[in-house]
Amino acid sequence: MTSSFSAAWLRGDARALSFLPDRYRHPAARAEAVAAAASRTVSPALLDVLVARNARLAPSPARERHLELLSRPGTVAVVTGQQMGLFLGPLFTLYKAAAAIVAARALSQETGRPCVPVFWLQTEDHDLPEIDHCVVPSASGGPLRVALDLPDAAASRAPIAHRRLGPSVTAALATLRNELGDEPHAHEHLSLLERAYRPEATLAEAFTEVLSAVFAEEGLIFLDPRDARLAPLAAPVHRRAIQEAAAISDALAAHVRALSDAGFAEQVHIRPGAPLGFFSPDGIDGPRYRLDPAGPGRWSLVGHPEDATVTTDALLAALEREPLRFTTSALLRPLLQDTWLPTAAYVGGPGEIAYFAQLAPLYAHAGLPMPLVVPRARFRVLDDRARRWLGKLGLQPDALNTPREELLMQLAARDATQPLEPPEALEARLLGAITAELDRSNGPLLALDATLEDALQRTRGTVRVAVSRLVGRYGRALARRDTVTAERVDRLRTWLTPNGEPQERVLGLPYFACRVGTRAFTQRVLDACVPFSGALQDLTP
Missing domain, CATH: 3.40.50.620 (HUPs)
Known part of the structure; x- marks a missing residue:
């Protein structure tokens, strides 16, 4: 890498x-x-x-x-x-x-x-x-x-x-x-x-x-x-x-x-x-092309619509006569x-x-x-x-580097009138509780019938998918609770990280x-x- x-x-x-x-x-x-x-x-x-x-x-x-x-x-x-x-x-x-x-x-x-x-x-x-x-x-x-x-x-x-x-x-x-x-x-x-x-x-x-x-x-x-x-x-x-x-x-x-x-x-x-340059075969204001070797004393014009070539002698003559054709x-x-x-x-x-x-x-x-x-x-x-919008949101500028949905979830959880878990905490709590129950049931069930192992594994997978879907909907609900906050975040992202890039590059x-x-x-x-x-x-x- x-x-x-x-x-x-x-x-x-x-x-x-x-x-x-x-x-x-x-x-x-x-x-x-x-x-x-x-x-x-x-x-x-x-x-x-x-x-x-x-x-x-x-x-x-x-x-x-x-x-x-x-x-x-x-x-x-x-x-x-x-x-x-x-x-x-x-x-x-x-x-x-x-x-x-x-x-x-x-x-x-x-x-x-x-x-x-x-x-x-x-x-x-x-x-x-x-x-x-x-x-x-x-x-x-x-x-x-x-x-x-x-x-x-x-x-x-x-x-x-x-x-x-x-x-x-x-x-x-x-x-x-x-x-x-x-x-x-x-x-x-x-x-x-x-x-x-x-x-x-x-x-x-x-x-x-x-x-x-x-x-x-x-x-x-x-x-x-x-x-x-x-x-x-x-x-x-x-x-x-x-x-x-x-x-x-x-x-x-x-x-x-x-x-x-x-x-x-x-x-x-x-x-x-x-060579590390370009040549314009049609004149100084014409298209320019890179040169690639095409055999002894000859060069191809890379990208030319007619796959044109030019000799070294012709290039050097053009350089002497009209050097502005080279860039x-x-x-x-x-x-x-x-x-x-x-x-x-x-x-x-x-x-x-x-x-x-x-x-x-x-x-x-x-x-x-x-x-x-x-x-x-x-x-x-x-x-x-x-600065005013950052103050209203209670954010530092670097927070805008956080993915939009994640930032909105963090703000919704932080600003809730009743304590609300962050989505990742809810997911950990639910999966932890259900996984613990399945772990406790694992031994007795397998002692009764060893073929129940596949069913237990499928149940674990089904639970993980279901909890993940629930937590996703929960997170989106948190994010939707305050449209004003979302608008401010979007406006700040336009100012500080437009299109997800550094401000100075856009x-x-x-x-x-x-x-x-x-x-x-x-x-x-x-x-x-x-x-x-x-x-x-x-x-x-």
């Missing part, structure tokens, strides 16, 4: 640390990582693109200062990144950016070296169903999924950098305004979204415009790898991935086998002999990132931590030091409504920004971030 690598790593499991040391916890190791990154510089070509692209965003003297620092030798970066979720997607996007900002500040204070936060826009991805929606708590009780109407979303393979929002974004914004328009700060936040999320804008443009405004005071820098001017800078990484695919995949596969032997699952499948995978992206930037640390979530556990052979092959891997900040927001920023204020909520997150922690914290804006 496999276990979660990130969970084991965060709790300091020696098995996990053998694959990815927790250097982020130790000041001396952090200083070493900063010193190693400070020996690398940002190329003038990359810097020119960063300055030009960031000049289009919300005015930010802090961002201009960070860009100027990045041009100086010795400056290092703390990088994070995320897909372009609608209206910024789940809350953890905000938390990752905040954690990168706070980590950059902390490293600067610890080492005395300038350190700037950089957000890597994951515009090369093509998985639209993961990003075409945003979820907010609904006044009617359940999570409300606000989504774009993109009929071809599931089949699309083109990088989302080229995907425009289209007319359905207007309806999505109207749904948000209808749901959240009465909240105290709705006008401010919804107006920000409406300015950015225009039908003619791309998903990436709108996302960047909003996130840059949210963190304008902190000077967060944005890097879009799909900028055509950056494609030639990525070409050497893609060329090596193609030409040295066999050696790289062999090394990665051996590492994955060791991870598996240690009890951890493979986060990213290693395809034997395959990275989850494993190749960090290498490109750290080839371009003097990365001291990368702030990632559980999945990315598991990616990095596989990456040591790739960094060694490229001759690059791995950055510190820092867990992102994790929060559970308890706003005034959630709910988006709009509800909290509309209720508390965009800047006020963002500042609360920044103030609560503990650098180099990764522990779950409750946030009470």
Whole structure:
């Protein structure tokens, strides 16, 4: 049975640390990582693109200062990144950016070296169903999924950098305004979204415009790898991935086998002999396909409707002529990132931590030091409504992790005007009494007739089934006694564990920004971030 690598790593499991040391916890190791990154510089070509692209965003003297620092030798970066979720997607996007900002500040204070936060826009991805929606708590009780109407979303393979929002974004914004328009700060936040999320804008443009405004005071820098001017800078990484695919995949596969032997699952499948990138045969805004070996000097395009193939020579010629037709995978992206930037640390979530556990052979092959891997900040927001409902129910937030029916039974038993047993106590009492009587009768009955043993066993089974059914009905009756309690529990579950998942992985920023204020909520997150922690914290804006 496999276990979660990130969970084991965060709790300091020696098995996990053998694959990815927790250097982020130790000041001396952090200083070493900063010193190693400070020996690398940002190329003038990359810097020119960063300055030009960031000049289009919300005015930010802090961002201009960070860009100027990045041009100086010795400056290092703390990088994070995320897909372009609608209206910024789940809350953890905000938390990752905040954690990168706070980590950059902390490293600067610890080492005395300038350190700037950089957000890597994951515009090369093509998985639209993961990003075409945003979820907010609904006044009617359940999570409300606000989504774009993109009929071809599931089949699309083109990088989302080229995907425009289209007319359905207007309806999505109207749904948000209808749901959240009465909240105290709705006008401010919804107006920000409406300015950015225009039908003619791309998903990436709108996302960047909003996130840059949210963190304008902190000077967060944005890097879009799909900028055509950056494609030639990525070409050497893609060329090596193609030409040295066999050696790289062999090394990665051996590492994955060791991870598996240690009890951890493979986060990213290693395809034997395959490069770690995608190729778009029909042009830069066309569908992208993985490459698999198809014989000497030839590659198959995985998933291509015509099972097309391409030669190595043709790939390398396309890379020379039009490098933007090549995009990275989850494993190749960090290498490109750290080839371009003097990365001291990368702030990632559980999945990315598991990616990095596989990456040591790739960094060694490229001759690059791995950055510190820092867990992102994790929060559970308890706003005034959630705290009020918790108070009325007399519950602590962790109680909402209990299955719904079990929690309702516990509350009904606790709040009954007459003492009522919990269902499990009733079941134990009834089965105990009946089993004791059957045990007492066992000897005399078998002494009378040994063939009665089967009948006794059947009776025991029948009694267990009957008692179980009775206790189930009893528990449901307890749960139904207070519909108000049930409604409050359901509403709290929508806020704290929507769809049974952690709040930060489902709910988006709009509800909290509309209720508390965009800047006020963002500042609360920044103030609560503990650098180099990764522990779950409750946030009470």
